[in-house]
Amino acid sequence: MTTPAKTTPPLNNSRRRLLGMIAASPLLVALPGLTRHSQPATRAIPSSGEALPLVGLGSWISFNVGNDKAARDASAEVMRNFFQAGGRLIDSSPMYGSAQEVIGYGLTKIGRPAALFAADKVWVSGGDAGRAQMEESRQLWGIPRFDLLQVHNLLSWEAHLPTLFTMKANGRLRYTGITTSHGRRHGDMEQLMKSQPLDFIQLTYNLYDREAEQRLLPLALERGIAVIVNRPFQQGALLRRLARHPLPSWAAEIDCSNWAQFALKFVISHPAVTCAIPATTRVAHVLENMGTASGRLPDQAMRARMAAFVDSLS
Amino acid sequence: MSEWWTYSLRDLLLFSPSTYYRLFELYNIEWWPLQIFALALGMIVLLLLRNGSDQARKAIAVILALCWLWLAWAYHWQRYASINWAASYYAAAFALEALLLLWLGVIRQPPGMAEARNKSGRSGMVLFVFALLAYPLLALLPGRSWTQAELFGMAPDPTALATLAIILLGSVRPAWWLLPIPVMWCLISGATLWAMASPDFWLPPLAALLASAMAISSARKFSGQT
Ligand SMILES: NC(=O)c1ccc[n+]([C@@H]2O[C@H](COP(=O)([O-])OP(=O)(O)OC[C@H]3O[C@@H](n4cnc5c(N)ncnc54)[C@H](OP(=O)(O)O)[C@@H]3O)[C@@H](O)[C@H]2O)c1
Numbered sequence: 203m204t205t206p207a208k209t210t211p212p213l214n215n216s217r218r219r220l221l222g223m224i225a226a227s228p229l230l231v232a233l234p235g236l237t238r239h240s241q242p243a244t245r246a247i248p249s250s251g252e253a254l255p256l257v258g259l260g261s262w263i264s265f266n267v268g269n270d271k272a273a274r275d276a277s278a279e280v281m282r283n284f285f286q287a288g289g290r291l292i293d294s295s296p297m298y299g300s301a302q303e304v305i306g307y308g309l310t311k312i313g314r315p316a317a318l319f320a321a322d323k324v325w326v327s328g329g330d331a332g333r334a335q336m337e338e339s340r341q342l343w344g345i346p347r348f349d350l351l352q353v354h355n356l357l358s359w360e361a362h363l364p365t366l367f368t369m370k371a372n373g374r375l376r377y378t379g380i381t382t383s384h385g386r387r388h389g390d391m392e393q394l395m396k397s398q399p400l401d402f403i404q405l406t407y408n409l410y411d412r413e414a415e416q417r418l419l420p421l422a423l424e425r426g427i428a429v430i431v432n433r434p435f436q437q438g439a440l441l442r443r444l445a446r447h448p449l450p451s452w453a454a455e456i457d458c459s460n461w462a463q464f465a466l467k468f469v470i471s472h473p474a475v476t477c478a479i480p481a482t483t484r485v486a487h488v489l490e491n492m493g494t495a496s497g498r499l500p501d502q503a504m505r506a507r508m509a510a511f512v513d514s515l516s
Numbered sequence: 517m518s519e520w521w522t523y524s525l526r527d528l529l530l531f532s533p534s535t536y537y538r539l540f541e542l543y544n545i546e547w548w549p550l551q552i553f554a555l556a557l558g559m560i561v562l563l564l565l566r567n568g569s570d571q572a573r574k575a576i577a578v579i580l581a582l583c584w585l586w587l588a589w590a591y592h593w594q595r596y597a598s599i600n601w602a603a604s605y606y607a608a609a610f611a612l613e614a615l616l617l618l619w620l621g622v623i624r625q626p627p628g629m630a631e632a633r634n635k636s637g638r639s640g641m642v643l644f645v646f647a648l649l650a651y652p653l654l655a656l657l658p659g660r661s662w663t664q665a666e667l668f669g670m671a672p673d674p675t676a677l678a679t680l681a682i683i684l685l686g687s688v689r690p691a692w693w694l695l696p697i698p699v700m701w702c703l704i705s706g707a708t709l710w711a712m713a714s715p716d717f718w719l720p721p722l723a724a725l726l727a728s729a730m731a732i733s734s735a736r737k738f739s740g741q742t
Contacts, residue, residue: 299598
């Protein structure tokens with residue numbers, strides 16, 4: 203049985219933080235026996251209180267299928283099932299080849315669900331180039347505006363963050379953010395979290411890469427910044443590594459029957475995490491990933507047990 | 517990407533192996549039956565190599581230039597760029613190689629240069645026949661399909677290898693300016709195949725490095741003799 207009190211460190215008094223906890227709390231309570239069609243648990247974006255499902259959808263490699271019509275249709279099917287299972291946030295970047303175009307194709311095909319939370323990035327040097335790139339990305343998605351734009355890997359953040367803040371102030375963007383991955387530039391990210399009015403950060407966090415627990419995740423909680431987690435499965439490497447070992451029997455206590463659920467539940471149960479964004483090419487996997495957000499989630503003691511168990515395997 | 521040099525090659529791979537090989541399948545389907553024409557061009561190059569005259573050597577350079585130009589447009593620009601943004605740079609490099617082939621192999625080709633009959637000439641012939649007839653058979657490796665076959669004149673790897681073979685054969689001289697782009701391509705391709713865990717990843721780089729080492733040493737000997 204999981205309770206928010208057990209999973210969450212002491213609260214600060216900020217109003218938006220409180221709003222976030224209120225939105226999240228009923229869903230962090232154990233919900234045994236839920237089917238995959240039940241709605242995923244959500245957590246609030248601290249800067250607005252808006253609820254986001256704990257599991258989103260990445261698009262690196264998985265949606266970069268070029269002009270292949272059959273593969274584009276398969277990607278659209280993954281998206282359709284994602285939305286049907288209660289998903290909202292899709293993450294992409296101009297760096298991901300044709301992924302943005304394929305998302306645009308999928309959204310048009312399935313009728314642009316109202317629930318969509320469109321998260322993209324700017325990945326180019328210089329402010330003018332950044333503005334042009336963001337506009338091109340918007341057209342590729344085929345949407346009136348992005349919900350969230352992030353500075354990809356902090357590239358040229360000095361030029362892009364003012365643009366993003368202006369876009370937000372003008373109502374052309376709802377949230378701003380920055381990203382990193384593979385544990386890189388955590389020091390720079392920390393500085394920006396302290397100095398810039400960011401709504402979101404995105405970073406790598408998973409059963410093996412837990413460095414973010416030290417400073418960035420607590421800082422995000424403290425400053426009321428939403429956290430998107432990329433590479434929850436280390437792009438599949440983590441699952442291949444764990445597949446050599448049997449799942450511990452106690453994983454059933456948190457409704458896990460395989461390693462993917464185990465790994466994803468570990469990530470999304472961290473109280474600072476707003477949304478993890480596993481990428482997949484398969485409908486079965488997207489449903490399974492969404493399902494992890496609707497069963498029981500580990501509490502703090504269980505999370506420690508999970509991490510210790512995985513450490514003991516290597 | 518900032519700090520891109522700290523990423524492993526596998527972290528930089530933009531697409532899955534199935535997407536990559538499917539690209540060749542869709543490309544082959546789109547251009548069928550051009551493959552037969554490409555194969556015929558390869559056979560013609562073999563005949564021209566036997567002939568060995570100045571005109572034949574110029575014809576070989578023209579054929580190769582056309583293949584590189586075709587790859588720049590039809591493969592890199594039209595296809596590969598849809599899954600890899602770097603392909604627009606590859607397209608430019610391939611177009612440049614086509615121009616170099618025309619410039620060095622046709623316009624500036626010195627007359628009366630016999631085909632190399634030494635060890636590197638024989639290796640060149642083996643490499644050319646390999647690129648033309650054996651390379652497409654890699655599509656029969658487990659998990660791939662014959663519809664994904666990579667052919668001389670249509671796919672970059674066998675074309676780069678065939679070009680290196682022609683350089684080894686001494687058909688186009690001097691070859692220094694022609695070497696870097698095919699060699700670089702073979703290294704890039706090997707890295708891509710390695711990142712995708714393809715079992716044949718070592719083939720293009722190894723062939724390219726051996727071919728360029730031999731071409732350089734035989735060119736040295738050749739210039740020493742004259
Ligand atoms: N700097 C940045 O901003 C940055 C960097 C990296 C990533 N990202 C974002 O984060 C997203 C996620 O990271 P990622 O794509 O690198 O890796 P990931 O989500 O950790 O792993 C994706 C891999 O996991 C497999 N998978 C997904 N669900 C599964 C399940 N239920 N069971 C078994 N296997 C499963 C997928 O294979 P199948 O296709 O077979 O399901 C795929 O190979 C990216 O797509 C991207 O949007 C951002």
